Amino acid sequence: MPPDTCPNCGAPVPAGSKACPECGSDEETGWSDAAHADNLGIPDENFDYEEFVKREFDQEGSVPRGVHWAWWLVAVVLILVFIAFWFRWG
Ligand SMILES: [Zn+2]
Known part of the structure; x- marks a missing residue:
């Protein structure tokens, strides 16, 4: 459950929304700014995939x-x- 107001930036968080519309904090990031910065850089799977392709290509x-x-x-x-x-089957 999201808090009524964002602990990080104080913006009202709409009921049912999973992240703060103002700063992007959410449950997974612990509603903090630092975690939000982490959250922005996520695409882990994309990263691994591209690296894999790149490695394959280099090889x-x-x-x-x-x-x-x-x-x-x-x-x-x-x-x-x-x-x-x-x-x-035949
Ligand atoms: Zn916020």
């Missing part, structure tokens, strides 16, 4: 042949799985 750049055999293996396995299902 491909530095080791041109290293990546492709693995993808061929994945493709072959997928085809084998598909064929296995096909025969099972």
